[in-house]
Amino acid sequence: MTNFIPIFPLGAVAYPGEQLNLHIFEPRFKQLVAECVAEGKLFGIPAVVDKNIMEYGTLVKVEKVEKLYDNGEMDVITRGDSVFRVLELIHQIPEKLYSGAIVSYPANNMTANNKLLDEVIHGIRELHSILQVHKAFKKPDSELTSYDLAHHAGLSLSEEYEMLHLFYEVQRLEYLKRHLHKVIPMMAEMERLKERVKLNGHFRNLSAGDL
Incomplete structure (x- = not known):
């Protein structure tokens, strides 16, 4: 299926199911969001x-x-629905301040692998523990998806975007697993380095044992 949608380009990646809170202040986006609210459009x-x-x-x-x-500015709560692919950008729309796009909706397989999901969740909690970050998920572990977990894994913007156009849940979980296997040892080493730096200048009770 293809259709026309109004667009709100952002320097961020939104995922299906995700709650995204936005402050709307630019005239073009005030018009866009006001119309979507009034007409029930996405x-x-x-x-x-x-x-x-x-x-x-x-x-x-x-x-x-x-x-x-x-002044017409708004604080709005939005919810991600589905991933689209831009086929054509429409920069000028008669009587509108905002832009739009002709888009299609790629098929998206949400079938997960429970073992892989558990590994990713464990990895994210390990990362949070190392960083001393306290964040709780809003669903039971068994109901979480890669989309729920992505923003908790410390991905860069380009990595979040790369994950957005993976269309199998197992692919996305594997992507997160590989990322965590890469960053957790790095973060753990940084924490050890920080502890060694803290020791510099302190009196330490050291021993060489029986040598």
């Missing part, structure tokens, strides 16, 4: 990486206008 958030609008993004729905300011 809009697209294509990722912007290195100042370029990328090929893939996520369709989102406005769940709630949290606050409407006197």
Whole structure:
């Protein structure tokens, strides 16, 4: 299926199912969001990486206008719906300030591997422990998906975007697993280095044993 959607390019990656809170202040996006709220329409958030609008993004729905300011600015709560692929950007739309795009919706296989999911969840908790970050997931472990976990894994923007256009859940979990296997040893070594630096200048009770 292909269709036209209004777009709100952002220097961030939104995922299906994710709650994204936005402060809307630019005139073009105030118009876009006001129309979507009034007409019950969804809009697209294509990722912007290195100042370029990328090929893939996520369709989102406005769940709630949290606050409407006197000048038309808004605080809105949105929820990711599905991943789209941009086929054509439409930069100018008659009587509209915002841009749009013709998009398609790639098939997305959400079948997970429970063992792999458990490994990724364990890896993220290990990473958080090393970094002394305390974050709780909003679902039971068995209900979590790669999309729920991605923003907790310390991915860069380009890595988050790379994961966005993987269309099998097992692929996405493998991607997160490889990332965690790479960064956890690095972070653990940094923590050990920090502890060694803290020891510098302190009196230490050292022994060479029986030598």
